[in-house]
Amino acid sequence: MFSSVRVNPIGxxxxxxxxxxxxxxxxxxxxxxxEVEVFKKYQEGLEDIEGFSHVILIYxxxxxxxxxxxxxxxxxxxxxxxxxxxxxxxPNQTGISVVRLLKREENILTVKGIDVIDGTPLxxxxxxxxxxxxxxxxxxxxLEGKI
Amino acid sequence: MFSSVRVNPIGxxxxxxxxxxxxxxxxxxxxxxxEVEVFKKYQEGLEDIEGFSHVILIYxxxxxxxxxxxxxxxxxxxxxxxxxxxxxxxPNQTGISVVRLLKREENILTVKGIDVIDGTPLxxxxxxxxxxxxxxxxxxxxLEGKI
Numbered sequence: 001m002f003s004s005v006r007v008n009p010i011g012x013x014x015x016x017x018x019x020x021x022x023x024x025x026x027x028x029x030x031x032x033x034x035e036v037e038v039f040k041k042y043q044e045g046l047e048d049i050e051g052f053s054h055v056i057l058i059y060x061x062x063x064x065x066x067x068x069x070x071x072x073x074x075x076x077x078x079x080x081x082x083x084x085x086x087x088x089x090x091p092n093q094t095g096i097s098v099v100r101l102l103k104r105e106e107n108i109l110t111v112k113g114i115d116v117i118d119g120t121p122l123x124x125x126x127x128x129x130x131x132x133x134x135x136x137x138x139x140x141x142x143l144e145g146k147i
Numbered sequence: 148m149f150s151s152v153r154v155n156p157i158g159x160x161x162x163x164x165x166x167x168x169x170x171x172x173x174x175x176x177x178x179x180x181x182e183v184e185v186f187k188k189y190q191e192g193l194e195d196i197e198g199f200s201h202v203i204l205i206y207x208x209x210x211x212x213x214x215x216x217x218x219x220x221x222x223x224x225x226x227x228x229x230x231x232x233x234x235x236x237x238p239n240q241t242g243i244s245v246v247r248l249l250k251r252e253e254n255i256l257t258v259k260g261i262d263v264i265d266g267t268p269l270x271x272x273x274x275x276x277x278x279x280x281x282x283x284x285x286x287x288x289x290l291e292g293k294i
Contacts (some may be wrong), residue, residue: 004155006154007248068230077231081194094241094271098279128281134247
């Protein structure tokens with residue numbers, strides 16, 4: 001149960017960003033348009049997704065090799081625990097982004113606000129539903145005042 | 148690059164829910180307290196996390212075997228594309244939940260609003276930062292009126 005498990009990409013994220021240094025650090029800082037190509041064998045799983053204005057992409061930071069437990073985030077000049085950041089060099093190299101869904105054509109989603117490098121392997125798509133998120137007071141630790 | 152990759156659990160989520168049928172369907176429907184045990188080797192990565200009121204848990208739906216591309220969600224009586232739902236029987240069986248962080252003691256996070264079954268393998272933890280989410284008008288497709 002706690003041994004490693006295999007995950008298989010379900011698609012590829014196409015974006016205008018060819019290099020890491022050109023890539024926006026969060027979706028809200030990006031107006032870039034991208035295409036989420038879901039492999040044909042999974043296309044049926046995209047039905048009903050058009051009703052959602054935003055979707056959550058879960059993907060692999062495939063350009064990151066290995067991980068560090070303390071990282072210097074883009075928005076800070078101090079080392080922070082990696083789980084208190086969204087840095088890519090993390091165990092399991094898993095990233096998430098909420099993007100705006102502009103349209104679906106068969107197995108291709110056109111999205112706005114993409115913030116990943118071209119060719120990123122896609123692991124999952126979920127509908128973005130604000131009602132599933134907390135409605136309590138939020139604090140954001142070391143990020144306070146930096147966004 | 149698009150071959151399968153291995154992921155290794157970084158910890159275990161302990162919850163009061165021993166059976167799937169007892170488990171709340173979303174964190175906001177849960178006031179349950181759980182403990183997120185991060186394996187000791189990753190403990191240093193938890194530094195600075197205490198400042199955040201909420202964290203995103205990424206985990207494996209380890210009780211789900213295989214997947215279906217059309218599923219009947221808990222909140223609906225029609226079949227929907229699995230990527231338009233949060234159903235567990237999905238490719239790569241990856242789940243995400245935003246929970247409230249009550250405290251950290253060394254490698255243990257005590258959290259509120261847990262909605263996963265006891266023993267769930269943890270893959271990642273990220274800080275929850277509302278400013279990283281969209282500030283546009285949101286629509287929620289088939290879920291409209293059902294939450």
